[in-house]
Amino acid sequence: MERKRQKSKKVASNLSRRNFVRLSTLGAASTLLPINLSAVVNIREPLQIGLIADVHKDIMHDADERLQEFLGEVNKRNLDFIIQMGDFCIPHQRNKDFLEIWNNHQGDKYHILGNHDTDGGFTKDQARAFWNMTANYYSFDKKGVHFIVLDGNDANPKPWSGYNRYIGKEQREWLKEDLKNTDKPTIVFSHQTLELEEGGITNLKDVQKILESANKEAGFQKVLVCLSGHHHTDFLTQINGIYYVQINSASYRWVGDDYKKLRYSKEIDEKFEWIKYTIPYKDPLFTFMKIEEHGITIEPRKTEFVGPGPKALNMRKSHPHDPIVPMISKFEMKI
Numbered sequence: 001m002e003r004k005r006q007k008s009k010k011v012a013s014n015l016s017r018r019n020f021v022r023l024s025t026l027g028a029a030s031t032l033l034p035i036n037l038s039a040v041v042n043i044r045e046p047l048q049i050g051l052i053a054d055v056h057k058d059i060m061h062d063a064d065e066r067l068q069e070f071l072g073e074v075n076k077r078n079l080d081f082i083i084q085m086g087d088f089c090i091p092h093q094r095n096k097d098f099l100e101i102w103n104n105h106q107g108d109k110y111h112i113l114g115n116h117d118t119d120g121g122f123t124k125d126q127a128r129a130f131w132n133m134t135a136n137y138y139s140f141d142k143k144g145v146h147f148i149v150l151d152g153n154d155a156n157p158k159p160w161s162g163y164n165r166y167i168g169k170e171q172r173e174w175l176k177e178d179l180k181n182t183d184k185p186t187i188v189f190s191h192q193t194l195e196l197e198e199g200g201i202t203n204l205k206d207v208q209k210i211l212e213s214a215n216k217e218a219g220f221q222k223v224l225v226c227l228s229g230h231h232h233t234d235f236l237t238q239i240n241g242i243y244y245v246q247i248n249s250a251s252y253r254w255v256g257d258d259y260k261k262l263r264y265s266k267e268i269d270e271k272f273e274w275i276k277y278t279i280p281y282k283d284p285l286f287t288f289m290k291i292e293e294h295g296i297t298i299e300p301r302k303t304e305f306v307g308p309g310p311k312a313l314n315m316r317k318s319h320p321h322d323p324i325v326p327m328i329s330k331f332e333m334k335i
Contacts, residue, residue: 043185043293043335045143050074050082051298052286053229054249057089057098058119061264061272066250066284067101077288079107080142083149085229085247086114086191091122091130099131110140113151114191114230115163124153137171139178145291146184148175152192152201165192166202172210179214179222185335186214187291188226195226195237195244212240224335225296227289233322236331243333245298248285252278253324259315263307279313280306281326300330 052070057063074082082105089095102109111133118127124136136151154168167175179186193200194207201207211223225243232249252275260276262269269276283303290297303326310324 043144043291046293047080047143047145047291048077049289049291050077050079050286051085051227051247051289052082052250052284053085053247054087054114054232054251055084055089055284056087056116056249056251057095058092058116059272059274059278060251060280061268061275063089063251064098064101067098069284070250070286071101071105073286074105074107079288081108081110083110083112083189085189085227086112087116087229087249088114088131090117090119091126092120095130103132108142110149112149112189112191112229113153115153115165118153124151137174139182141182141184144184146182146186148178148186148188150175150188150190150194150207152190156202165200167207172206175207175210176214179210180217182222183218184222186223188223190226190228192230193228193244193246195239196231199231200228208239208242211242215241221335225333231322234325234327234329235321235323236329236333243296245331245333247287247298248325248328249281250284250286252280254278255310255313255315255324259313261307261313279309279324282306285326285328287328295335296333298328298331300328302327 050070050073052067055063055067060066084102088111089098111131113124113127113133113136118124127133128136136153137149139146139148141147150167151171152167153164154166154171156164156166188194188211190201194204197204211226215222221241223242225245227245227247229247229249231246232253233246234248235246237244254277256277259279262276263280264275281303282305285301285303287301288299290299305326315324
């Protein structure tokens with residue numbers, strides 16, 4: 001979400017979502033129809049992955065503690081890897097201690113570039129170098145599953161205003177080849193959504209076509225699920241056999257100028273000026289994804305708002321498919 005440009009009139013429009021299947025209670029699972037996989041796809045050994053999205057070190061005064069809590073939980077588990085899903089921190093020297101928390105994790109770990117990771121005039125290359133990230137987009141295999149990380153921050157065709165949210169031709173051609181060269185079940189990560197035209201990747205239809213064509217050409221459901229962050233919300237949908245999941249922010253929901261409110265001390269507000277435009281989450285949100293032979297599960301996690309929530313602020317009622325909620329639902333995706 002673009003915090004500096006967003007105003008309250010846009011808040012309401014950004015709450016409008018179409019064609020989503022979504023869970024409204026934490027304890028139940030949102031289960032969609034099973035995907036019909038051929039014998040080519042065989043997940044022989046379960047995988048477990050830690051996911052955290054939109055920590056926003058450069059907005060949240062307690063981003064370090066939120067990241068530490070995630071990694072503390074990670075260290076209690078035997079995970080195959082962890083991944084941060086963008087809007088992590090800008091490549092400024094003041095963020096070195098925050099980044100060191102991440103780097104001290106001894107297990108496999110991966111980055112996704114977010115649109116706010118280049119705030120303040122930084123470039124993608126600078127952010128990548130700061131994080132020690134080898135490429136803007138890339139892929140890797142774990143236990144017979146193929147993972148793709150996309151960069152949704154390519155330059156939009158002109159005329160364009162606002163932050164970039166596009167996947168360019170070179171990257172799309174790479175994606176086609178990468179999918180062609182694997183026979184493994186595949187999971188796609190991106191920061192911006194690949195299923196939502198409003199605020200997501202602007203040429204998402206082109207990307208969806210590539211993913212769906214890969215499935216058709218393979219003769220089985222090669223691409224299983226696409227996961228993203230960016231909108232700081234919580235939902236699941238399925239489009240032409242592919243699941244799309246939004247992982248909620250670790251830190252807050254942006255609500256804009258009309259609903260700004262001092263939620264911490266004046267000292268914190270003076271140092272972290274953008275917090276007042278958010279509804280922070282009391283505890284950090286993150287989740288763990290398990291991939292097994294018959295399905296993929298997202299673990300639930302729930303907290304509460306710091307200060308008044310949307311109802312107390314008399315905000316316009318959010319669309320049921322884009323709730324302002326301090327939670328990550330339990331999602332079960334049958335395969």
